[in-house]
Amino acid sequence: xxxxxxxxxxxxxxxxxxxxxxxxxxxxxxxxxxxxxxxxxxxxxxxxxxxxxxxxxxxxxxxxxxxxxxxxxxxxxxxxxxxxxxxxxxxxxxxxxxxxxxxxxxxxxxxxxxxxxxxxxxxxxxxxxxxxxxxxxxxxxxxxxxxxxxxxxxxxxxxxxxxxxxxxxxxxxxxxxxxxxxxxxxxxxxxxxxxxxxxxxxxxxxxxxxxxxxxxxxxxxxxxxxxxxxxxxxxxxxxxxxxxxxxxxxxxxxxxxxxxxxxxxxxxxxxxxxxxxxxxxxxxxxxxxxxxxxxxxxxxxxxxxxxxxxxxxxxxxxxxxxxxxxxxxxxxxxxxxxxxxxxxxxxxxxxxxxxxxxxxxxxxxxxxxxxxxxxxxxxxxxxxxxxxxxxxxxxxxxxxxxxxxxxxx
Amino acid sequence: xxxxxxxxxxxxxxxxxxxxxxxxxxxxxxxxxxxxxxxxxxxxxxxxxxxxxxxxxxxxxxxxxxxxxxxxxxxxxxxxxxxxxxxxxxxxxxxxxxxxxxxxxxxxxxxxxxxxxxxxxxxxxxxxxxxxxxxxxxxxxxxxxxxxxxxxxxxxxxxxxxxxxxxxxxxxxxxxxxxxxxxxxxxxxxxxxxxxxxxxxxxxxxxxxxxxxxxxxxxxxxxxxxxxxxxxxxxxxxxxxxxxxxxxxxxxxxxxxxxxxxxxxxxxxxxxxxxxxxxxxxxxxxxxxxxxxxxxxxxxxxxxxxxxxxxxxxxxxxxxxxxxxxxxxxxxxxxxxxxxxxxxxxxxxxxxxxxxxxxxxxxxxxxxxxxxxxxxxxxxxxxxxxxxxxxxxxxxxxxxxxxxxxxxx
Numbered sequence: 039x040x041x042x043x044x045x046x047x048x049x050x051x052x053x054x055x056x057x058x059x060x061x062x063x064x065x066x067x068x069x070x071x072x073x074x075x076x077x078x079x080x081x082x083x084x085x086x087x088x089x090x091x092x093x094x095x096x097x098x099x100x101x102x103x104x105x106x107x108x109x110x111x112x113x114x115x116x117x118x119x120x121x122x123x124x125x126x127x128x129x130x131x132x133x134x135x136x137x138x139x140x141x142x143x144x145x146x147x148x149x150x151x152x153x154x155x156x157x158x159x160x161x162x163x164x165x166x167x168x169x170x171x172x173x174x175x176x177x178x179x180x181x182x183x184x185x186x187x188x189x190x191x192x193x194x195x196x197x198x199x200x201x202x203x204x205x206x207x208x209x210x211x212x213x214x215x216x217x218x219x220x221x222x223x224x225x226x227x228x229x230x231x232x233x234x235x236x237x238x239x240x241x242x243x244x245x246x247x248x249x250x251x252x253x254x255x256x257x258x259x260x261x262x263x264x265x266x267x268x269x270x271x272x273x274x275x276x277x278x279x280x281x282x283x284x285x286x287x288x289x290x291x292x293x294x295x296x297x298x299x300x301x302x303x304x305x306x307x308x309x310x311x312x313x314x315x316x317x318x319x320x321x322x323x324x325x326x327x328x329x330x331x332x333x334x335x336x337x338x339x340x341x342x343x344x345x346x347x348x349x350x351x352x353x354x355x356x357x358x359x360x361x362x363x364x365x366x367x368x369x370x371x372x373x374x375x376x377x378x379x380x381x382x383x384x385x386x387x388x389x390x391x392x393x394x395x396x397x398x399x400x401x402x403x404x405x406x407x408x409x410x411x412x413x414x415x416x417x418x419x420x421x422x423x424x425x426x427x428x429x430x431x432x433x434x435x436x437x438x439x440x441x442x443x444x445x446x447x
Numbered sequence: 448x449x450x451x452x453x454x455x456x457x458x459x460x461x462x463x464x465x466x467x468x469x470x471x472x473x474x475x476x477x478x479x480x481x482x483x484x485x486x487x488x489x490x491x492x493x494x495x496x497x498x499x500x501x502x503x504x505x506x507x508x509x510x511x512x513x514x515x516x517x518x519x520x521x522x523x524x525x526x527x528x529x530x531x532x533x534x535x536x537x538x539x540x541x542x543x544x545x546x547x548x549x550x551x552x553x554x555x556x557x558x559x560x561x562x563x564x565x566x567x568x569x570x571x572x573x574x575x576x577x578x579x580x581x582x583x584x585x586x587x588x589x590x591x592x593x594x595x596x597x598x599x600x601x602x603x604x605x606x607x608x609x610x611x612x613x614x615x616x617x618x619x620x621x622x623x624x625x626x627x628x629x630x631x632x633x634x635x636x637x638x639x640x641x642x643x644x645x646x647x648x649x650x651x652x653x654x655x656x657x658x659x660x661x662x663x664x665x666x667x668x669x670x671x672x673x674x675x676x677x678x679x680x681x682x683x684x685x686x687x688x689x690x691x692x693x694x695x696x697x698x699x700x701x702x703x704x705x706x707x708x709x710x711x712x713x714x715x716x717x718x719x720x721x722x723x724x725x726x727x728x729x730x731x732x733x734x735x736x737x738x739x740x741x742x743x744x745x746x747x748x749x750x751x752x753x754x755x756x757x758x759x760x761x762x763x764x765x766x767x768x769x770x771x772x773x774x775x776x777x778x779x780x781x782x783x784x785x786x787x788x789x790x791x792x793x794x795x796x797x798x799x800x801x802x803x804x805x806x807x808x809x810x811x812x813x814x815x816x817x818x819x820x821x822x823x824x825x826x827x828x829x830x831x832x833x834x835x836x837x838x839x840x841x842x843x844x845x846x847x848x849x850x851x852x853x854x855x856x
Contacts, residue, residue, distance in 0.1 A: 091779075092775060092778035092779050093777075093778040093779075093780075093782060093783070093785040093787065094774045094775055094777055094778025094779075094785075094787050094790075094803070095778065095787075122771070124771060124774070124775070125771045125774040125775075125787075125800060125803065125804055125805065126804050126805070127788065127802060127803055127804025127805075128804075129804070130804065159769065159771065160769075160771020160772060160774060160775055161770060161771030161774060161800065161804070161805050162771070162805070163805070265757040265758065269775065270771075270774075270775045270778060348674040348757070348843075348847070348851070349674065349851055352847075352848050352851035352852045353851070353852070355848065355852050356851075356852030358852065360568065360569075361570060362531070362533060362534045362568065362569020362570030362571070362679075363569060365503045365533070365534040365569060365570060365679075366501060366503055366533070366534075366569055366678065366679045368502075368503055369501035369502040369503025369504065369679060370500075370501050370502075370503075371502075373502060374502070376502040376503075378502065378503050378504075378534075379536065381503075391534060391570065393536060394503070394534065394536055395534055395535050395536025395537075395538070395539065395570070396534065396535070396536075396570050396571070396572070434757075434848060435848060436845050436848050436849070438757070438761075438848075439761050439764065439843060439844060439845050439847075439848060440845070442757070442758055442761035442762070442765075443761045443762070443764050443765030443767065
């Protein structure tokens with residue numbers, strides 16, 4: 039059961055001018071479920087991507103990078119679930135290329151204008167014939183109102199489709215921002231998506247758009263972790279179709295950029311947090327804030343050390359305020375000259391550890407009260423400087439083990 | 448249930464001349480269980496230690512380091528379970544000092560000749576009065592034949608006491624090597640012990656002994672991981688009492704040193720592997736060998752990336768040959784210029800992935816057969832050089848979650 043996360047209201051998902059979405063049941067892994075998504079983009083869209091840091095990146099990631107670099111103008115995205123097309127060698131790359139070629143044929147563009155994505159089991163050959171056979175069905179369904187179906191079509195172990203929308207006014211024009219994401223396990227930053235597609239009908243100059251995409255990723259999908267495993271396939275794509283007809287934003291100091299960026303960040307954070315809330319086996323949503331660090335990198339390192347500790351995560355699952363485990367995780371973050379006597383630990387409103395030891399007024403009942411809630415903020419103050427960082431994670435439950443022990447069956 | 452691990456035969460645990468062990472039921476956390484161990488050493492022993500890399504190290508670790516540096520000649524070790532005396536600030540250090548003072552008083556030495564150790568819950572005050580009250584009982588029981596009871600007295604979530612012995616001949620003299628260890632969770636290298644004490648009646652010059660202790664740790668307790676959490680308290684102590692009366696080894700090229708070192712390494716590896724075999728919730732014992740790396744550090748990094756991946760560990764638990772997860776973990780090890788096309792993956796005798804993709808002759812039944820066994824060797828060849836490394840780990844099961852969700856109750 040996801041933590042305070044419902045399926046989005048389809049009526050609240052705004053169409054984005056210049057984006058059409060179509061899906062199919064291609065039977066990639068299982069019959070009778072949406073497992074193929076085709077997205078057609080209007081000519082002239084700015085498209086930028088951030089991809090997995092995993093060196094065993096999947097074939098579609100390799101092809102995406104190549105097609106973005108070719109700079110032919112992206113016209114389509116194609117995504118299959120049920121198979122990651124990772125650990126598949128040269129034939130995997132050939133399959134990803136064949137997919138792009140067929141999409142290009144169907145939509146009347148060139149293969150380098152198509153970005154392919156896959157998610158699912160690793161190291162099994164992609165059933166590319168079934169995928170290709172499904173594409174015409176997806177193409178027939180292309181329509182601007184299919185965001186909800188698109189969110190469903192990219193789900194794997196997700197229990198809830200993930201989509202979000204915002205509307206902003208830029209220079210008097212209404213502009214839509216709508217995104218979808220999927221992912222529930224094998225989730226940690228660089229990238230943690232596993233897949234996220236966010237589109238707006240705003241017009242932004244491509245180089246500026248690429249820079250903005252990196253910043254949005256950093257503030258959202260790169261702030262989450264479920265199990266510390268970085269997927270082979272993580273991809274975040276941001277699309278600005280320009281179909282609203284607005285005068286393009288082409289300088290960083292254009293005041294419209296801040297407004298647009300705010301809306302994009304909100305959508306990206308909502309989607310990223312939805313991935314954690316739907317984390318495999320999650321029963322709690324936990325924000326970990328580290329403050330008083332020497333650098334932001336150090337703050338992140340400490341936050342992730344806490345977020346990745348199986349002992350911390352199981353204690354949250356049990357609502358057991360065994361909070362010394364958090365101090366131990368702080369000590370494991372590789373901050374060589376950490377002075378434990380300067381460390382403060384808060385759990386929501388409860389001051390648990392003062393100057394590295396249990397606060398004299400701390401009583402376990404207070405810790406227990408916070409631990410029993412479904413939304414918990416861990417705040418660690420290092421006393422080393424003024425940098426800070428926050429990451430979002432979930433607990434580690436029996437269900438995480440069950441889901442991952444049974445994933446392929 | 449531990450993996451192929453039985454309690455040692457007490458008769459096989461050789462007494463070590465110059466070492467006496469005594470225990471008590473001090474009621475540190477629970478009544479009626481051995482939770483206090485006192486070890487008395489003959490005058491003139493060489494004693495060296497390796498301690499946790501956790502910056503939130505426990506009070507006894509701080510005091511151990513200080514007392515070893517004081518160089519007064521160590522005469523006693525004192526260990527309590529049930530409370531880690533970590534995250535306890537200045538009062539924790541005072542408690543560790545009070546413990547050493549009382550041991551010194553009982554045994555007629557000075558406090559700087561006593562090394563204190565604690566293991567158990569973090570961030571709770573040490574019930575030092577109960578500990579002090581238990582010490583006379585432990586002192587009364589001091590005897591050379593108590594190795595088995597000593598192993599029992601340091602257990603926490605361990606299900607099996609861990610002890611091992613070897614006998615070697617050095618220059619015609621019979622020499623004993625006997626050690627005990629404890630630890631089952633919060634286990635990863637630097638140090639992974641959590642506690643290990645190994646003694647021999649051999650005579651080795653102190654500086655040489657310190658160097659040997661580091662090498663033994665590197666080959667044993669620093670090669671294991673259960674959950675990737677480095678404890679606040681990990682300590683490995685090696686003791687050479689010299690009570691055999693042998694002519695001391697005082698140069699590195701003394702041929703007796705290699706014989707002694709071999710026996711020490713065997714005992715240390717057996718104890719370290721016993722910790723993994725008794726890992727919290729473990730159902731399988733897994734050796735991960737990484738070969739063909741550019742450096743040994745790189746090989747270790749890749750091995751630990753595999754060993755720490757929750758997705759890999761749950762797949763082993765399920766006997767599910769979802770082996771692409773291993774490739775993903777290789778890709779996550781931070782080897783920036785890894786060429787996935789050069790990576791080979793073997794599971795025992797089965798060649799699973801060739802040149803980064805599934806081996807054409809690999810069939811899932813073969814993977815399944817290996818995965819169903821309780822002893823598994825994962826072998827990864829990186830194709831980058833000739834360095835290699837091995838680590839030992841276990842799977843991640845429902846019981847790991849249960850044990851750590853319930854640990855304090």
